[in-house]
Amino acid sequence: MSTPVAPAPRHDPETVLDVRGLVTSFPGPNHRLAVVDGVDLTLARGETLALVGESGCGKSLTALSILRLVPKPGRIDRGTVRLGARDLRALPVTELRRVRGHEISMIFQEPMTSLNPVVTAGKQVVEAIRLHERVSSTQARRRALTLFEQVGIPDPASRLNAYPHQLSGGMKQRVMIAMALAARPSVLIADEPTTALDVTIQGQILDLLRELRDQLGTAILLITHDLGIVNELADRIAVMYAGHLVEVGTRRDILAAPRHPYTQGLLRSIPARAQRGERLAEIAGVVPPPGQWPTGCRFAPRCTRAFEPCTRLDPGPTRLSANHTAWCHAVAQEEGSSPVGGVPA
Amino acid sequence: MSENGGDVLLRVEGLRTWFPIRAGVLQRTVGHVRAVDGVDLSVPRGRTLALVGESGCGKTTVGRSILRLVEPTGGRVCFEGVDLLTLPKPALRPYRRAIQIVFQDPLGSLDPRMRIRDVVAEGMNAFRIGANERERTDRVAELLRHVRLDPSQMTRYPHELSGGQRQRVCIARALALGPKLLICDEAVSALDVSIQAQILNLLRDLQVELGLSYLFITHDLGVVRYLADRVAVMYLGQIVEDAATETLFADPQHPYTQALLSAVPSVDPGRRGMAVHLRGDVPSPATPPTGCRFHTRCPVVFERCRTETPPLYPVQEGGSRCFLSDPAARPSAEPPARA
Numbered sequence: 001m002s003t004p005v006a007p008a009p010r011h012d013p014e015t016v017l018d019v020r021g022l023v024t025s026f027p028g029p030n031h032r033l034a035v036v037d038g039v040d041l042t043l044a045r046g047e048t049l050a051l052v053g054e055s056g057c058g059k060s061l062t063a064l065s066i067l068r069l070v071p072k073p074g075r076i077d078r079g080t081v082r083l084g085a086r087d088l089r090a091l092p093v094t095e096l097r098r099v100r101g102h103e104i105s106m107i108f109q110e111p112m113t114s115l116n117p118v119v120t121a122g123k124q125v126v127e128a129i130r131l132h133e134r135v136s137s138t139q140a141r142r143r144a145l146t147l148f149e150q151v152g153i154p155d156p157a158s159r160l161n162a163y164p165h166q167l168s169g170g171m172k173q174r175v176m177i178a179m180a181l182a183a184r185p186s187v188l189i190a191d192e193p194t195t196a197l198d199v200t201i202q203g204q205i206l207d208l209l210r211e212l213r214d215q216l217g218t219a220i221l222l223i224t225h226d227l228g229i230v231n232e233l234a235d236r237i238a239v240m241y242a243g244h245l246v247e248v249g250t251r252r253d254i255l256a257a258p259r260h261p262y263t264q265g266l267l268r269s270i271p272a273r274a275q276r277g278e279r280l281a282e283i284a285g286v287v288p289p290p291g292q293w294p295t296g297c298r299f300a301p302r303c304t305r306a307f308e309p310c311t312r313l314d315p316g317p318t319r320l321s322a323n324h325t326a327w328c329h330a331v332a333q334e335e336g337s338s339p340v341g342g343v344p345a
Numbered sequence: 346m347s348e349n350g351g352d353v354l355l356r357v358e359g360l361r362t363w364f365p366i367r368a369g370v371l372q373r374t375v376g377h378v379r380a381v382d383g384v385d386l387s388v389p390r391g392r393t394l395a396l397v398g399e400s401g402c403g404k405t406t407v408g409r410s411i412l413r414l415v416e417p418t419g420g421r422v423c424f425e426g427v428d429l430l431t432l433p434k435p436a437l438r439p440y441r442r443a444i445q446i447v448f449q450d451p452l453g454s455l456d457p458r459m460r461i462r463d464v465v466a467e468g469m470n471a472f473r474i475g476a477n478e479r480e481r482t483d484r485v486a487e488l489l490r491h492v493r494l495d496p497s498q499m500t501r502y503p504h505e506l507s508g509g510q511r512q513r514v515c516i517a518r519a520l521a522l523g524p525k526l527l528i529c530d531e532a533v534s535a536l537d538v539s540i541q542a543q544i545l546n547l548l549r550d551l552q553v554e555l556g557l558s559y560l561f562i563t564h565d566l567g568v569v570r571y572l573a574d575r576v577a578v579m580y581l582g583q584i585v586e587d588a589a590t591e592t593l594f595a596d597p598q599h600p601y602t603q604a605l606l607s608a609v610p611s612v613d614p615g616r617r618g619m620a621v622h623l624r625g626d627v628p629s630p631a632t633p634p635t636g637c638r639f640h641t642r643c644p645v646v647f648e649r650c651r652t653e654t655p656p657l658y659p660v661q662e663g664g665s666r667c668f669l670s671d672p673a674a675r676p677s678a679e680p681p682a683r684a
Contacts, residue, residue, distance in 0.1 A: 054537035054538070054539060054540075055537055154625070168626045169400075170626060171626070198399035198400055198564065198627075199399065199564065199566075199605065199608045199609055200399060200604060200605065200608045200622065200623045201399075201626070202608065202610075203608040203620050203622035203623070204622055204623075204624075206610070207622060210618075225537065225538065226610070227538075227612045228609060228610030228611060228612050229610050231610055231611060231612050231613070231614060231616075231617055232610040232617050232618065251614055252614045255612060255613075255614040256614045256615075265539065266538060266539060267612070269538050269539045269541070269542035270538055270567065270612055271541075271542070271545060271565075271567040271568050271570065271571035271572070272566075272567030272570065272571070272609075272611075272612060273612060274571055276570065276571060276590070276591075279546055279549075280542040280545055280546055280571070281542065282539065282542045282543045282546060283539040283542075286507045286509060286510075286540065287537075
């Protein structure tokens with residue numbers, strides 16, 4: 001388990017979401033397996049933080065943990081999740097329900113399965129509005145219409161009466177976004193918001209998210225495996241591997257000057273970056289499943305730069321600049337600090 | 346289409362695959378979904394042609410029509426000079442061996458109750474390759490080594506393998522019959538990027554080792570740029586542009602290709618927010634727009650596009666289905682500056 005250390009404790013009034021030492025586990029054959037293992041994240045007002053990694057690294061589960069939506073038999077074991085002044089983990093369920101959707105909301109990857117197929121799109125948005133505000137149904141309908149216009153649904157008045165199957169994929173994702181924004185949340189969690197969409201439609205949705213962030217100051221936690229989308233939208237990037245954060249930095253830090261061997265390997269294996277005719281860089285092997293995570297650095301068995309301490313000691317954070325941190329023994333050695341991170345929380 | 350007089354393994358001409366729309370108690374045909382509506386393309390021997398387009402453009406139907414997994418409505422599919430669409434089913438069998446297909450979802454295309462050995466050997470049984478079980482098992486081991494899998498995996502079931510390993514099994518199964526053409530339908534799209542790199546490298550190695558030709562069907566332009574020799578861009582059942590890969594990426598001619606290329610988010614931190622985004626959605630292939638099929642979303646549309654259908658004009662050893670590519674019209678008309 002990594003030392004829960006983090007970007008310097010900022011008591012910034014601009015910080016809207018502050019996650020510390022988050023541990024979420026599932027039962028394994030012998031003991032519980034921490035699938036999210038000591039994750040720290042902060043998100044400032046109007047900021048977009050991208051959480052990236054390959055499937056099974058724990059990025060979606062981190063998002064679900066923030067909202068306390070971890071499916072059973074999963075469980076949050078440790079950590080704090082501060083939204084504004086409140087710790088979401090300590091809230092009673094009734095209050096938590098009010099916070100969800102109101103101050104923090106989420107859009108999921110598959111708009112097809114997240115909408116109720118037998119209720120019109122308009123009615124679903126009206127429902128979301130009236131859950132959080134005491135308004136008449138006429139007023140709520142008017143709000144829904146405005147939201148539809150805001151998210152760029154063409155012919156919004158007639159689309160209010162459409163059933164989900166009558167809408168295209170891009171349109172359904174817009175309805176989801178309209179619903180998520182109904183209460184003007186300060187934080188929006190977007191889990192692979194464009195993965196199910198075509199590239200020309202994806203562009204429209206990215207534009208929309210950018211606009212909302214700029215106009216409403218919504219902070220976005222963007223979860224994706226697509227580094228192109230990350231480059232388009234993110235201010236900062238957090239890279240996850242096997243339940244751990246391995247590198248956190250600004251968009252330029254991570255995409256232009258990554259330091260962790262995993263981040264470097266990930267960027268090198270993108271075909272769009274490679275020269276034609278050149279072999280793609282591979283990361284040997286596969287991401288091990290949670291029960292088979294090695295001791296020490298979890299990336300060590302696949303790492304080309306692994307050396308003595310890597311298979312023995314969990315690497316602590318190495319601070320490279322105010323915003324850039326990597327959890328890697330090799331980086332620590334390059335930086336001349338002791339192999340085990342000694343940066344206090 | 347340009348051929349450069351080269352050795353063409355597969356040539357598709359005027360391929361049409363329409364699906365009837367039935368309605369009413371009598372299930373009368375009331376219209377057609379024109380999934381593929383006049384497609385020409387050719388795959389040179391030992392080379393890779395990428396067929397790109399967004400969902401619903403008909404690219405998967407093209408792949409299936411070539412193998413007659415769906416019956417085309419019209420056109421020609423010439424494999425080594427023989428039109429597969431005119432052959433009776435029994436005569437088609439050897440071609441089913443020479444053309445193999447690899448799908449996107451490896452788990453969905455492997456029988457969960459069959460061991461890897463039997464999955465790979467199934468086609469050999471069907472085509473009576475190998476004298477006995479033992480010989481076939483040896484051949485399976487060899488094929489697994491070919492796709493960089495340990496032959497000891499033979500006794501496993503598909504669910505025991507990772508996504509990348511499963512896709513290797515699908516490739517081994519396709520290779521078992523000694524194909525000349527491999528149709529890869531989004532074969533790497535569902536894989537994580539580090540695993541995708543492994544499979545792309547494998548496909549390239551196999552092409553060199555075995556002289557395979559690929560028809561690579563995908564929506565991922567990054568993969569296309571890396572792997573393909575030629576690219577055909579599809580929109581609403583038709584090819585709108587066809588060019589050599591470098592040419593297409595350096596100087597796209599058709600407004601749809603331009604929009605598609607610009608919409609792909611770059612991973613270069615120095616470039617962002619440079620995309621020109623298309624408005625609207627792809628129209629239904631049951632009621633395609635009149636004139637140019639792209640005119641409802643085209644940023645440089647003009648009057649003629651709404652009424653007349655542009656042919657595939659020859660440009661740069663390829664073609665572009667856009668009036669702006671018409672060499673005759675270019676000097677006179679009003680071509681607005683390209684974005």
